[in-house]
Amino acid sequence: MSEQATQTARRVPCEQCPLRANPHFRPFEAEELKFVKQFKRGELVADAGSMILSEGSHSAQLFTLLSGWAFRYKMLEDGRRQILNYLLPGDLVGLQGSVIGEMQHSVETLSPVVLCVFQRDSLPGLFRNHPGLAFDITWLASREERMLDENLLSVGRRSALERAAYLIAFIYQRANRLGFGTGRKMLIPITQQHVADTLGLSVVHTNKTLRKLVDRKFIRWHDSACEVLDEAGLMELSGWSGLEEGQRPFI
Template structure:
C-alpha cells in the first residue's frame, strides 16, 4: 500500500554469479579516467569477490532500513537514492547514488541497515558477499582505504546536505541540490555534451530538501524562470551550471580522481 503518494516497491531481478554479464576485467567504469585504476592483484581479488549482478526497475527496493544484508553493492549503471522514513511513511532522501558508488556497507559493518536504497532509474548493481570483507581489509590495504574513502566521502556529502537544509533558503537549497548532482554526473561521463536529464520528480526534490510539494513546485518554478533549469516529465535538465553555483553559494566539487570497488 502506498503512503503519502509513494508507489509500492517494484520487483527486483537478481542475476547470480553464473549469469554475470559484466566481468570485472571488462567493467566500463575501469576505462573512465575519473576512477582510480586497480592493480593486477586488486583486480583479481575484486573479480573473485563479486558474486553476481542485480538488475532492478525504477522504484525497486534494493536495501531496506533495519534489514541485515549479507551483501555489498556497487552501482554499475543507473541512478538510485538513499533514504530514511518515519513510522507514518514520511521520507527523507539522504543522497543519490551514481555509478561507482557503494551501498550496503552499514549492513556489513554495523549489522543492519540504518537507511534504505531505492532504484531511481533502471539499475544494475555488482553484488559482493560481505564474508570476504575481512580478507579485503587484511590483504588489500589499497582497497580497504578505498572503502574508507567512500564512507568518508558519504559523510562529507551528508554534512553539506545538512548545512543546506538547515541554513540555505529554499531557492538556494534547490540550486545546490541540482548543481551538486549535475557535477557528480558530469565527472563520470553521464552528460551528453553539457546536457543531462536528472531522473527525479518534484516529490524526490521535496523529500530531499525537507519542503512541501507545493513549496517545492514554487521554488523550482523560480529556477526555471531564471533559465537555470528546465523541468521535463519526471526529469530535470540543468541549463546554467554557473548560475546555480552562484545562487547556491557553493564552490563546487573539488575532488579529481576517486576510487570504486
C-alpha cells in the same frame, strides 16, 4: 529486496568494467583486480522504483552501482520520507549493513540499474590482505559523510531557493564527471517529490521554488526529470564553489 530486482549471472568481466575506462576512477593494481574478480558474485538488474535494501534488514551482500541512478532514504513512522543522498555509478551500496549488521536506511532505484554484487563475508579478507582496497572503502565512507555534512548545512542554513539550486548543481556535477552529459542532453531522473523529500519542503513549496529556477532559465523541468541549463547560475545562487574531488576509488 523488490520482486522487480533479479539476480543474474556475471555479465561484465571486471577487466572490461566500463567504470575502469573512466579517468575519474583510480586504476586497480593487478592483485587488487584479481581479488575483486573473486569478491564479485554476480550482478543485480533492477527496474526503476525497485527497493534494493530496506531499513532494518540484514543483507549478506553489498553492491557497487555499475549503471543507473538510485537514492538512500529514511522514513518516519507516519510515512514521511527524508532522502539522504543520491547514488551514481561507482558508489558503494550497503556498507552500513555489512559493518553494523542492520541497515539504518533504505535504497531505491530512480532508473533501471545494474549493480555488482559482493559477499559481505569476504570483507575481512579485503581488509587483511589488500590495504589499498581497504583504504578505498574507508575513503568512500568518509566521502559519504562529507556529502551528508554538505547536505545538512544546505538544509539548515540555505534558503529554499538556495537549497534547490545547490541540490541540482551538486547532482549535475557528480553525474557530469561520470560522463552522463557527454554528447547528449543529461536528464536527472528526479521528480518534484524527490526534491521535496531531500530539501525538507512541502511539494507545493518545492513547486514554487523550482518554478523560480525555471523562470531564471537555470533549469528546465520535464516529466519526472530535470535538465540543467545554467550550471554557473545555480552555483552562484547557492554560494557553492563546486566539487573539489579528484580521481576517486571504487570497488
